[in-house]
Amino acid sequence: MTDNAPRRAVLTAALAVAASAATVSAASAAPAPAGASGAAPHRGGAGPAPDDAPVDYHGWTSYPDWLFGAHRGTLPVPGRRPGVRIARATGTFDYTDPHTGATATWESASWTSPVRRVPHPATELISSWNADTPAGTWIQVELLGTYTDGAATPAYVMGRWTAGDGPDDIRRTSVDGQSDGTSSIWTDTFSIDDASAGRLLASYRLRLTLFRKPGSRLTPTVWRLGAMASTIPDRYTVPASVPGAGAGHELPVPRYSQDIHKGQYPQYDNGGEAWCSPTSSTMAVEYWGRGPTAAQTAWVDPSYADPQVDHGARYTYDYQYEGCGNWPFNAAYAATYRDLQGVITRLRSLNDVERLIRAGIPVITSQSFLAGELDGAGYGTSGHLMCVVGFTPEGDVVANDPASASDDVVRHVYKRAQFETIWLRTKRINASGGISGGTGGVCYLYFPAEPSPGQRRALASVGVV
Incomplete structure (x- = not known):
């Protein structure tokens, strides 16, 4: 199943425990962050309509985007896939890798984005990026935020990332223990600790630092850097959306089971039982005709x-x-494949998913639920990823669910209203009767570096440009 040994202090679990001392289960298969307090549930009551939830994704990806901001040794690169790379090193950094114990000196250059003012003050932010990192190079993404009272956040590390794991590479890593008493970083998510206190995120910059070995001529190249800032209201249920443009459309996405990989390579999160996220990513990457070569999987x-x-x-x-x-x-892994982009954002309803499906873009969704809350699943989970590939003519969800016994039975049809609630809610009652969190509509979107006009329109309709 998807709920094996917990590995991560899930954001919602931590906040609910602090607020109400509820016992909350965390997920190893997938993170489940969302803003949450310890308030008692409104049983049977619907929360605000999903379309009322403020979500703002903003990305820097075009050549004009890279021209602006603050360059310290970096250079915008024009062309078919514009990006930013090291032109000259402007500093050095002695880094002791906490996962290998090795200390090495790296030279660096950086680019800091212009200020992005959030249309609605935000309680959460998740950054994502697409980059090429040759062996012996890596990148760090930091959040430089400003609160609604004008005070600054710390320089929060949102990730240290490289595509490889060879002898010349650091180990890709999130950074724990980052907080200033107002906000905290929970693995990949910036979160306001107590939204009711009134101090929210008003604006931010992203600082991108590119690293390489001293004297090397290699450089990382970053093609896309962005963040999704949101304020999702507390809700245990959401009103079901009316089937729309996606009804009756299904994409030919390959089907892979995570369960057939149980016990394989336990050094990677105990093996396939916890691999819902990379299994879903693999399905979407292969849908676009990409994936590792036989040599790469040797x-x-x-x-x-x-x-x-x-x-x-x-x-x-x-x-x-x-x-x-x-x-x-x-998302970064997906974008290592030729001409693919990957973005993390939130969607507001299944109507958003329908527009993307109609344009040929599958959607990987993150959700948590009890076994009785999703008919046909046959399991419960405190965090799980699936790849939504279409809709029945009646508007029910067709999902490639990796928590399946074999590849042949990965395709599932789930009731629309049930699926919409377990995906979009931010709070739920867990099996122990306590309060756990939900993702509030988090999804992965993978799409071509040069989308078709219809794909561009569909992406723009959900705020991704």
């Missing part, structure tokens, strides 16, 4: 089926979180 035991799933687990693994469910790391 390290996998040849007796194992679907070695690309094992490969995805290895190269999405967060050595601090000790799991493969770091959301931005999955």
Whole structure:
């Protein structure tokens, strides 16, 4: 199943415990952050309509985007896929890798984005990025925020990332223990500790630092850097949306089971039982005709089926979180494949998903639920990823659910209203009767570097440009 040994202090779990001393289960299969307090549930009552939830994704990805901001040794790169890279080193950094114990000196250059003012003061922010990191290079993404009272956040590290894990590479990692008493970083998510106190995130900049070995001519190249800032109201249920443009459409997304990988490579989050995120990512990447080559998966035991799933687990693994469910790391992994982009954002309803499906873009969703809350699943989970591939003519959800016994039975049809609630809610009653969190509509979107006009329109309709 998807609920094996907990690895991560899930944001909502931590906040609910602090507020109400409820016992909350965390998920190793996938993170489940959302703003939450310890308020008693409104049983049977619907929360605010999903479309009322403020969500703002903003990305820097075009050549004009990279021209602005503050460059310290970095250079905008024009072309078919514009980006930013090291032109000259402007500093050095002695880094002791906490996961290998090795200390090395790295030279660096940085780019800091212009200020992004959030349309609605935010309680959460999740950054994501797309980059090429040759062996011996890596990147760090930091959040430089400003609260609604004008005070600054610390320079929060949102991730230290490299595509590889060879002898010349650091180990990709989130950074625990970051807080200033008003906000905290929970693996991949910035969160206001107590939204009711009134101090929220008003604006932010993202600082991108590129690292390489001293004297090297190699450089990382970053093509996309962005963040999703949101204020999702506390809600235990949401009103069901009316089936729309996606009804009756289904995409031919490959189907892979995580369960057939149980026990494989336990150094990556205890094996396939916890691999819902990289398994879903593998399905979406292969839908776009991409994926690792036979040479790249040659390290996998040849007796194992679907070695690309094992490969995805290895190269999405967060050595601090000790799991493969770091959301931005999955998006970054997808974007290592030729001409693919990956974004982490929130959507507001299944109507958003329908527009993307109609444009040919599958949607990977994150949700948690009791076994009785999603008919046909046959399990409960405190955090799980699925790949939504379409809708029935009646508007029910067609999902490739990796928590399945074999590849042949990965396709599931889930009732629309049930699925919409378990995905969009921020609070739920867990199996112990306590309060746990929900993701509030978090999703992964993978799409071409050059989307079609219809895909551009669909992405723009959900705030991704």
